[in-house]
Amino acid sequence: ETGVTQTPRHLVMGMTNKKSLKCEQHLGHNAMYWYKQSAKKPLELMFVYNFKEQTENNSVPSRFSPECPNSSHLFLHLHTLQPEDSALYLCASSRTGGGGQETQYFGPGTRLLVL
Amino acid sequence: QKEVEQNSGPLSVPEGAIASLNCTYSDRVSQSFFWYRQYSGKSPELIMSIYSNGDKEDGRFTAQLNKASQYVSLLIRDSQPSDSATYLCAVNRLNTGNQFYFGTGTSLTVIP
Numbered sequence: 001e002t003g004v005t006q007t008p009r010h011l012v013m014g015m016t017n018k019k020s021l022k023c024e025q026h027l028g029h030n031a032m033y034w035y036k037q038s039a040k041k042p043l044e045l046m047f048v049y050n051f052k053e054q055t056e057n058n059s060v061p062s063r064f065s066p067e068c069p070n071s072s073h074l075f076l077h078l079h080t081l082q083p084e085d086s087a088l089y090l091c092a093s094s095r096t097g098g099g100g101q102e103t104q105y106f107g108p109g110t111r112l113l114v115l
Numbered sequence: 116q117k118e119v120e121q122n123s124g125p126l127s128v129p130e131g132a133i134a135s136l137n138c139t140y141s142d143r144v145s146q147s148f149f150w151y152r153q154y155s156g157k158s159p160e161l162i163m164s165i166y167s168n169g170d171k172e173d174g175r176f177t178a179q180l181n182k183a184s185q186y187v188s189l190l191i192r193d194s195q196p197s198d199s200a201t202y203l204c205a206v207n208r209l210n211t212g213n214q215f216y217f218g219t220g221t222s223l224t225v226i227p
Contacts (some may be wrong), residue, residue, distance in 0.1 A: 033215075042119070043159075043203070043217040056214065090158055102147060103209055104215060106158040 001025065003054075004107035006091050012113045013081065021076040021110050023091030032074040035090040042108060043090070049074060050096070051115065081114045121146065121204050129226050135190040136221050138204030141167035141185070147207040148180055148187045152173065152200045153220065159203055194225040 003023045014017050023042035025032060034046040049068040063085075065077040074091055090108040120143055121141050128134045131138040136150075149164050151159035165171045165178040165187065177190040187206075208214060 015118045040123075040219065043205075088158075101205065102200075103149065103161060103164055104205075105161065107153075109158045112155075 004091060004093055004105055005090075006110050008087060008110060009108060010111045010113075012115065013078070014115050015081060015083070017081075018077070018079040020078065021089055021091075023074040023076075023107055025074075025091075025093040025105075027073055027093055029093040029095050029105075031094045031096060031102075032068060033092040033094075034070070034074065034076050035091055035092065037088040037109075040076075045101075047076075057076055057095050078112075081112075083114050086114045097101035117218075118202055118216035119206055119218040121202075121221045123219055124222040126221055127224045128144055128194050130194060131195060132194050132222055132225075134194045134225070136191075136202050136204075136223065138187045138189075138190040139185055139222055140187070140204075140206045140216070142206075142208060143182075143185065143209050145182075145185075145206040148178070148191045149205040149207075149215075150178060150187075151203040151205060152198075153203055154200045163201075163222055177192075179204065191223075194223075196225045196227050199224045 004071045031050045036044045040045045045058050046060045047066040052068050063080050067075040067104050088109045090109045092104040094104045117217050138168045149185045150163045152162050153159045163178040165180045171178045179188045204218040206216050
């Protein structure tokens, strides 16, 4: 399998549930990202990992907890979410995350619905 | 002021026409510029990247960058119904490393 993959593709959860989103990239990249995309809003960067180290956390609520065990895998652990957290969650990767001429490639996304 | 601004549209063009999509950005130190296409319910797909002033052509797509005016555009020649999608403009600044800033996207409809 190539590119950036995400599982599950769709998720429905209650506010008291705990679930995890998984992302895997097969591009040999060293930087991985979580974005949230809500209707009519720009993509919101949530977290960035560069060589497994978290380098960005854009004031994301603690009910979202990222984990990056290696440069190819990224998780987003979810607990006690709110209905307004319903959105498309996108994972992306790039070569080094060092800025400049850097290109991001996106996974297919996980469509999350919080009831 | 938003980092990246796009006209949300919708923009409608007839099949075979040129579609012109525009994007402005606020920070002069922005280094890299990207256009992504996003079909409804799908993830963004990279179409073009551009780093230097001027035009960059790839098939039916041409990206234009004017750093003095802080403006980047995407032209789609011979528009096809399959080009109907939302087009996202994104910028990256060297001094912020991993920060990519996205616009809200412009919805394009190509009418057969």
